[in-house]
Amino acid sequence: MTDLNQTLFDRAAQVIPGGVNSPVRAFRAVGGTPRFVQRAQGAYFWDANGQKYIDYIGSWGPMILGHGHPAVLEAVQKAALDGFSFGAPTEREIELAEEILKHVPSMEMVRLVSSGTEAGMSALRLARGATGRQKFIKFEGCYHGHADALLVKAGSGLATFGNPTSAGVPAEVVRDTLVLEYNNIQALEEAFALHGKELACVMIEPIAGNMNFVRASVPFMKRCRELCTAHGALLVFDEVMSGFRVALGSAQSVYAGLIPGFKPDMTVLGKVIGGGMPLAAFGGPREIMRQLAPTGPVYQAGTLSGNPVATACGLATLREIAKPGFWDALSARTQSLVTGLKGAAASAGVPFSADCQGGMFGFFLLPELPQNYAKVMTSDSPKFNKLFHGLLDGGVYIAPALYEAGFVSAAHTEDDIAETVGVAAQVFKTL
Numbered sequence: 001m002t003d004l005n006q007t008l009f010d011r012a013a014q015v016i017p018g019g020v021n022s023p024v025r026a027f028r029a030v031g032g033t034p035r036f037v038q039r040a041q042g043a044y045f046w047d048a049n050g051q052k053y054i055d056y057i058g059s060w061g062p063m064i065l066g067h068g069h070p071a072v073l074e075a076v077q078k079a080a081l082d083g084f085s086f087g088a089p090t091e092r093e094i095e096l097a098e099e100i101l102k103h104v105p106s107m108e109m110v111r112l113v114s115s116g117t118e119a120g121m122s123a124l125r126l127a128r129g130a131t132g133r134q135k136f137i138k139f140e141g142c143y144h145g146h147a148d149a150l151l152v153k154a155g156s157g158l159a160t161f162g163n164p165t166s167a168g169v170p171a172e173v174v175r176d177t178l179v180l181e182y183n184n185i186q187a188l189e190e191a192f193a194l195h196g197k198e199l200a201c202v203m204i205e206p207i208a209g210n211m212n213f214v215r216a217s218v219p220f221m222k223r224c225r226e227l228c229t230a231h232g233a234l235l236v237f238d239e240v241m242s243g244f245r246v247a248l249g250s251a252q253s254v255y256a257g258l259i260p261g262f263k264p265d266m267t268v269l270g271k272v273i274g275g276g277m278p279l280a281a282f283g284g285p286r287e288i289m290r291q292l293a294p295t296g297p298v299y300q301a302g303t304l305s306g307n308p309v310a311t312a313c314g315l316a317t318l319r320e321i322a323k324p325g326f327w328d329a330l331s332a333r334t335q336s337l338v339t340g341l342k343g344a345a346a347s348a349g350v351p352f353s354a355d356c357q358g359g360m361f362g363f364f365l366l367p368e369l370p371q372n373y374a375k376v377m378t379s380d381s382p383k384f385n386k387l388f389h390g391l392l393d394g395g396v397y398i399a400p401a402l403y404e405a406g407f408v409s410a411a412h413t414e415d416d417i418a419e420t421v422g423v424a425a426q427v428f429k430t431l
């Protein structure tokens with residue numbers, strides 16, 4: 001039988017670089033042929049061959065209700081009939097902004113944009129504009145989109161300025177980006193001691209999903225907050241992935257539960273708030289947000305920002321996940337997947353660790369959960385690739401790279417979880 005995924009991949013490679021519009025989709029890390037999705041419903045999607053998969057990517061997070069949720073579909077269809085885009089304000093933008101602020105009270109105002117990259121880039125510009133400072137801290141293994149100043153890897157030694165991770169990024173553009181080790185309090189203190197008065201912000205994924213699943217430790221997060229406050233730098237939470245995914249109040253509500261009075265200064269959102277449509281946002285206190293154009297000197301704009309169809313999709317999604325019982329059910333389902341996988345790995349004698357929060361999970365082929373990027377990268381990658389392809393052959397689709405998180409949706413049933421764990425148990429025996 002011809003593999004129609006391969007046929008499409010060959011054809012795509014003629015007209016789209018690497019055959020994909022975002023690199024990780026190309027399966028470079030794990031090898032093999034990417035699955036071209038034909039359609040999706042609930043917790044499943046079907047590829048070009050008509051093969052069905054249980055989907056643990058969910059568009060890399062947005063599809064928290066599963067695919068084709070009836071209330072979301074209805075909202076999108078209705079909005080589309082009223083027009084695709086106006087380039088003029090609409091009431092639904094206010095409704096979405098109000099809904100976001102209601103659940104994430106550290107923000108008093110929010111600006112809507114179209115991608116997480118745009119949101120992260122704009123938040124950084126605003127942090128620099130509002131503080132009048134240029135330097136900022138980010139952490140190795142955190143991803144904040146592909147804006148130039150944020151595409152930086154650690155240089156050698158502690159508290160050094162970073163090197164571009166991409167060709168085409170001038171060294172001058174990343175000159176003010178400090179890249180530190182995640183969860184390393186000493187490095188953070190040294191950086192503030194050296195550069196505290198010049199730092200505009202610390203940008204962090206509070207639960208880092210771009211190195212699989214690594215939580216900022218409570219002492220580390222506490223120190224981030226204290227040092228930012230002491231030096232007049234802004235603490236910027238990049239919750240593009242964790243926002244409305246790990247809890248209704250996002251990761252910051254998790255830390256507020258562990259550190260009394262805790263809140264970030266600014267928040268970057270994306271993924272879930274668009275429900276699968278191109279929509280993202282950044283927000284913070286009024287006095288900071290008023291620095292944005294047209295009320296302030298920090299320029300930021302977008303032709304499709306606050307798009308009427310995207311805001312309808314996001315709003316319908318947020319209203320569903322705010323319903324009573326939603327988070328208990330989703331968390332229990334995710335927990336049952338993690339517990340099942342741990343048990344299956346233990347039975348097969350495979351070193352394995354896993355963690356989850358709300359509808360987001362991560363696992364490592366390591367005996368203990370790693371605390372930083374270097375540790376994450378010690379996870380056994382040939383073994384991961386074998387596990388990935390074993391799961392894929394068994395109809396279970398997880399992220400095609402060991403440094404990516406996984407996502408459970410409200411549409412995943414206990415049967416889906418049991419089937420997944422069953423497939424995993426077979427594959428673990430072969431590792």
Ligand SMILES: *Cc1c(COP(=O)(O)O)cnc(C)c1O
Binds near residue numbers: 115242
């Ligand atoms: C996905 C992601 C981004 C980038 O969002 P895009 O919509 O892909 O541009 C930024 N930050 C984090 C934490 C992300 O997970």
